[in-house]
Amino acid sequence: MNQKKKYDYLIVGAGLFGAVFAYRANKAGKKCLIIDKRSHIGGNVYCENINGINVHKYGAHIFHTSNKIVWDFVNSIVDFNRYTNSPIAIYKDQLYNLPFNMNTFYAMWHTKTPESTLAVLESQRKDALDALEGRTPDNLEEQAMALVGKDIYEILIKGYTEKQWGRPCNELPAFIIKRLPVRFTFDNNYFSDKYQGIPVGGYNVLVERLLSGIETKLNCNFFDNRLELEQIAEKIVYTGPIDEYFNFAFGRLEYRTVSFEMEELSCPNYQGNAVVNYTDIEIPYTRIIEHKHFEMFGDDVYSVKSTVISKEFSTEWSPGMEPYYPINDERNTRLFAKYKSMASDNDNVIFGGRLADYRYYDMDVVIWNALNAKI
Structure with missing residues (x-):
C-alpha cells in the first residue's frame, strides 16, 4: 500500500x-x-x-x-x-504615436483625413507589390512593405526589428509579421x-x-x-x-533574451510616458521604460521627486541567460x-x-x- x-x-x-x-x-x-x-x-x-x-x-x-x-x-x-498603453516611437528625434494611427500619419506625411492617408498608403503598398512581380514575400522586409509601404517600414519597423532579432530584416522570415494593424482614427491606445x-x-x-x-x-x-x-x-x-x-x-530550444540598464534620476519626469521605442538602428537599445508612469498619473507624477528608467537591449541568448522570447x-x-x-x-x-x-x-x-x- x-x-x-x-x-x-x-x-x-x-x-x-x-x-x-x-x-x-x-x-x-x-x-x-x-x-x-x-x-x-x-x-x-x-x-x-x-x-x-x-x-x-x-x-x-x-x-x-x-x-x-x-x-x-x-x-x-x-x-x-x-x-492605458500609449507608446511613443522616436526616429531621428521625431516623435510618432503607436500603434500606427492618424496621429502617426500626420507626423509622417501631414495628412489630416483618413482618405488622404489611405491614398498615400495604397500608393506605397502598390510600389511594394509591383516589386514582388506576383510572388509571395520571401522575408520580413518584403512582407512589411507589402502591408504598410516603405515609409512606415523604414522609419518605425526596420531598425527596431533588426535590434530585436539581431538580424537584417531581409534575412528574417516573412511569417514574423503576419499583419500590421493600421488605424484611420486618432486613437493612441495600443491594445484593442x-x-x-x-x-x-x-x-x-x-x-x-x-x-x-x-x-x-x-x-x-x-x-x-x-x-x-x-x-x-x-x-x-x-x-x-x-x-x-x-x-x-x-x-x-533557442530564445532571444533582453537585458536592462536601470538608472534612478533626480528629475521627477524624464520622458512623460511609460514606454518610448527607439526605432533608429544607430541607437543600441530598443526602448526606454519610465516606470512611475504605470501607476502615477497627472500631477501624481510629481509627488515623487525622482524617477527610474530602464533601457532595454535585445541580445542573443545562450545557456545560463534568462530565456525571454521563443524562436x-x-x-x-x-x-x-x-x-x-x-x-x-x-x-x-x-x-x-x-x-x-x-x-x-x-x-x-x-x-x-x-x-x-x-x-
Missing part, C-alpha cells in the same frame, strides 16, 4: 501560472508547496520598489484582455488602475482589448495574495534536488523550460513537438506557462490556462 505523500502538488515556479494554479488548488483543499529558484515570487512580473516607484524588474508588463472571466478573476484578487490596467500597488500585490497561506520556498532550484522533490508530492506542476525537464534529450522557426518548432509528445505521456506532471509551452504569452492567456488546468 503506497504511503500518502506530504503534498498534493509540488509547483515548480512562482510566476503567474504557478501562482494561479496554487491559488485554485489551495481553495480546493489541496496541500501545495511552491518553489522558485529565484529569491522572490512573481516570476517575470516581479517589481522592485525604489523610492516608492514599482520598477518592472524583468521588463514592462501591461495587463490587457478581452476575457471577462480572467478580468473578473484578477480584480477579485486586487484592484487594477486605469493605465476591452480591459486594461496595472494592479494597484504593483504585480507583487497580486502574486502575494494568490499565494497567501501557501507554503513557499525560494532560492530552491528543482534540478538541484530533483530526486528528493519528486518524491514529496502526488503531482508536479512544472513551469520551467520544457527541454530542461527532459534533460535536453533532443537538444536545446519559433522550423528547427525549434520541430524540437518542441518532440518534447511536447514526451510531456503528453507523463500523467503525473502538469506543464504550463511560457517556458513549458515554449510560447510567448500575454499574461491573460497564462492566467486563463491556469484557471482551466485540471486539479
Whole structure:
C-alpha cells in the first residue's frame, strides 16, 4: 500500500501560472508547496520598489484582455488602475504615436483625413507589390512593405526589428509579421482589448495574495534536488523550460533574451510616458521604460521627486541567460513537438506557462490556462 505523500502538488515556479494554479488548488483543499529558484515570487512580473516607484524588474508588463472571466478573476484578487498603453516611437528625434494611427500619419506625411492617408498608403503598398512581380514575400522586409509601404517600414519597423532579432530584416522570415494593424482614427491606445490596467500597488500585490497561506520556498532550484522533490508530492506542476525537464534529450530550444540598464534620476519626469521605442538602428537599445508612469498619473507624477528608467537591449541568448522570447522557426518548432509528445505521456506532471509551452504569452492567456488546468 503506497504511503500518502506530504503534498498534493509540488509547483515548480512562482510566476503567474504557478501562482494561479496554487491559488485554485489551495481553495480546493489541496496541500501545495511552491518553489522558485529565484529569491522572490512573481516570476517575470516581479517589481522592485525604489523610492516608492514599482520598477518592472524583468521588463514592462501591461495587463490587457478581452476575457471577462480572467478580468473578473484578477480584480477579485486586487484592484487594477486605469493605465492605458500609449507608446511613443522616436526616429531621428521625431516623435510618432503607436500603434500606427492618424496621429502617426500626420507626423509622417501631414495628412489630416483618413482618405488622404489611405491614398498615400495604397500608393506605397502598390510600389511594394509591383516589386514582388506576383510572388509571395520571401522575408520580413518584403512582407512589411507589402502591408504598410516603405515609409512606415523604414522609419518605425526596420531598425527596431533588426535590434530585436539581431538580424537584417531581409534575412528574417516573412511569417514574423503576419499583419500590421493600421488605424484611420486618432486613437493612441495600443491594445484593442476591452480591459486594461496595472494592479494597484504593483504585480507583487497580486502574486502575494494568490499565494497567501501557501507554503513557499525560494532560492530552491528543482534540478538541484530533483530526486528528493519528486518524491514529496502526488503531482508536479512544472513551469520551467520544457527541454530542461527532459534533460535536453533532443537538444536545446533557442530564445532571444533582453537585458536592462536601470538608472534612478533626480528629475521627477524624464520622458512623460511609460514606454518610448527607439526605432533608429544607430541607437543600441530598443526602448526606454519610465516606470512611475504605470501607476502615477497627472500631477501624481510629481509627488515623487525622482524617477527610474530602464533601457532595454535585445541580445542573443545562450545557456545560463534568462530565456525571454521563443524562436519559433522550423528547427525549434520541430524540437518542441518532440518534447511536447514526451510531456503528453507523463500523467503525473502538469506543464504550463511560457517556458513549458515554449510560447510567448500575454499574461491573460497564462492566467486563463491556469484557471482551466485540471486539479
